[in-house]
Amino acid sequence: MNNENLFELSNVSKRFTKGKETITIFEDLNMQIKKGDFMAIMGPSGSGKTTLLNLLGGVDQPSTGEINFDGQRIDNLNEGRLAKWRANNIGFIFQFYNLMPMLNAAKNVELPLLLTNLSSAERKAQVETALKLVGLSDRAKHMPSEMSGGQQQRVAIARAVVSDPKFLLCDEPTGDLDRQTADEILETLQLLNKEFGKTIVMVTHDPSAAKYATHTVHLNKGQFVKEEELVS
């Protein structure tokens, strides 16, 4: 495993059997994600980007092949170990924010910390830091229903970074937002990448969102079709 890479996918295949049919999403896929990279994955629907996202997030496992994360194989971990691995290493950001409707912003952000051994005071401190980072300290006690889409997504980002994971996985993070709000969100992601060194993989269909990334790959029918390096 190359020390520079956070992720290495080697000969990864993913197949689904539906009755008598076998559907192949990936066949012999290879991929590296460098540490500190901000990668955008683009592709039409049916290209397999969702499946790739699931594999990277430890939510799904390959049929064959290896997935290495920072020197550790994650394709052969059981469900319990994977849950632990996710808690320690990844922050998720979803298209529809996926906040708990009955918890306020601070409590939503605190959720990942409940999986650690931190004391109540320590958790409180980290939540405050995260909210400050996304500029929502004054909305700590507000409920999701009282916030705009952009604000909710920022709470979601705060939740994703509160336990300081190495890796952020974003699934169409700006899909539900207007242009201006989307830009603000993407700027925040960029900040996290450039100043805090977080490796980010973002699945998107929006070319202007991809511009914020350092690196864009295109997926089509389970294959990478062209790579572009954008120097911003």
Place this chain on the structure above:
Amino acid sequence: MSSLLSQSAAVIKMNIQSLPRRLWMSLAMVFASAVVVAILLAFLAMAKGFDATMQSAGSDDVAMFMRIGSGAELNSSLSREQANLIENAPGIARDEQGPIVSPELYVIVDGVKKSSQSEANIPLRGLNERGVNMRKGFTLLEGRMFTPGTDELIVGAGILKEFEGFELGQEIRFGKYSWKVVGVFSTGGNVFESELWADAKVIQNLYNRGSSFQSLRARMESAESLPSIAEYLKGEARLTHEVQSESAYFSAQGKSLEYMAIFGWVISSVMALGALAGALNTMYTSVADRAMEIATLRAIGFSHFSAFIGTMAEAMTLAAIGSLVGSLAAFVFFDGLSASTLGGSFTQVVFSFQLTPELFINGISMALVIGFISGFFPAWRAARVPVIVAFQTAR
């Protein structure tokens, strides 16, 4: 108006068609309603059956004489002289044999209950032929009447149903004495069928009563003769007895199981509250489940009222189905069920659960009340679903 009707009909139809989506919640409401109705009917049937057994035994034109304050025949006593005095009271009917009176004895014996296999007390009544004839509806179902002066007795149909060993031809022992069952009688299903009847003189002998009795029954010229008889008793210093009509006596005795009906209403009302909570839950869920549809209809132009009616109809329908299921269950399990319990005098009274149409109406009414209340508030909410809901995407 007709537009309102057709709108409502359309909404009702859609609601009913969408029920399968909420199958389990709806079934829960039906089940809860059914249980409430069944329990109510069971208790009411028990009370009604017991009451009927007691009530139908008493005649309005038969006077009963017992010692003052006795409360029950078991506790009373009447000497031969006193019986003779009572016979002469004005208002007592006569035939060619003289005044139509029956002095009787009421002693307690034991029998083994079929259901619990344990012993319970049964009355053994000492009377003569005139007494037998005073019981309206008396017929012999099997065998024959007992021969006076012998150890023969006849058995009430209720005893035969609930107790072991009283079949025709059987010999029974009570203490030192044995008796022979020579007949089975019926009096139309009332409390007399929970008794054993034998010759009064034989009982006097065996139980050392000398020439005393415990109570006296007399056929009155008419039900209105009662006051003059009572006057006569008061005036006669040697008599320490009081009189009432036989029907009044039994109605007082029947009061002892009144608690059963009260208990039934209380328990089912309390359970109805619980069922109501469940029903409300079901209906609120139903409205939330259909919010999108309701809002869409409203966007198209359907009225608030149709949304309201739709929900009400759903609630009432579910409750009504529940009440039918509950009524059916009560009917199948309880109607005609024979049971026996402690009556006055610490003897067993055999009765049957009785489900009448009036009781069914009680049950259905209760369910409909549940349906109405559980439908009303959610229906109100349905009527107020804002149209904007139709334009929101599901999150």
Place this chain on the structure above:
Amino acid sequence: MKDFYLIYKNLTRKKMRLFLTTFAIFIAFLIFGAVMSLRSALNAGVEMSADNRLVVVHKTSFTNPLPYSYVNKVQAIEGVSKVTHANWFGGYFQEPANQIVTFAVDPETYMEVYSDLVVPPEQLAAWYSNQTGMLVGERMAKANGWQVGDKIPLSSNIFSRKSGGQTWEMEINGIFKGNEDKIDTSYVLMHYKYFNETQTFGGDNVGWLILNTSNADLNEQVSKAIDTEFANSNAETETSTEQAFNKAFVDQIGNIGLIIFGVVFMAFFTILIVVGNTMVLAIRERTGEIAVLKTLGFSSIRIFKMVLVESCLLAFLGGLLGIGVAYILIKGASEQMARFLPNLSLDQDVFLQALLYMLVLGLITGIAPAIRALRLNIITAFGRG
């Protein structure tokens, strides 16, 4: 537990639904508490009897009398420690409907056999020496507002006086309590001599005998001996432990236990269906959120436990409220019902049973949704993949 906040928030998200489900559980346990206390009161006579007390009654019916001579005959039987006798007086006060449970007894031997009754010594001595005196149970005295020294005319609905009428003039010499809470004190004791010499029925008869055996192990042997002694006589006897006698009496009311059990069972089952359904629905609505939690790293087991804790909390919330109100109702009713059911109260037994059933309710209603949450697959939950 750190997850408590999350569980609490999940429980309280839909206030109306929480209220309705809690109310339904409240009703179930209200019924449970009230009805089980009733049952316990009916059986209390059974439990409270001393284990070495036997009752001797007429074989055919306890309403038939036994000859007085039996008292000494039974005393002479081996294993019998002390014998006493009692007669049912059929008492009422002022009106036949106002029944007063009254026993005509031999005072000294009665108090010996019923050593669990407690009376201040001076009151007891006063009663012993006053033939027209009464000893009144605490509950009875309270119900009628009677005090020591009151002159009470007691009537009988069975017996008449030689001098005319059915009323005996009595004076209250003392008030007795039991040495334990549950002991019945809603009856009255009078002198057998006073009763027997003045009533018209004649003959020296007693209603039944009560005796102590020198050792509870001898109960069976003594019972047999007594019944054999009087077999084939004019008044055959049946001897049983006081417990058995009381139980047989309650049994005569008919299968009360079964009816009560049936009602409570149906109440529970109905509530179970209602609450279970609600839990399943509530969890299903949260499918997306459960998927998010799993994605964040919450283990399936942890989520499984959270669902069960939620359903159990709900059960206990409604259950404790129900039992609480049942307790209050029973307390109120026990004064009213003192005449028929002297031992009505919601005791520890019923309470502990209720707690157990709350737990069972919580587990049963929570298990299906908990397993569903456990097995939830993140991918299918998000509807993608």
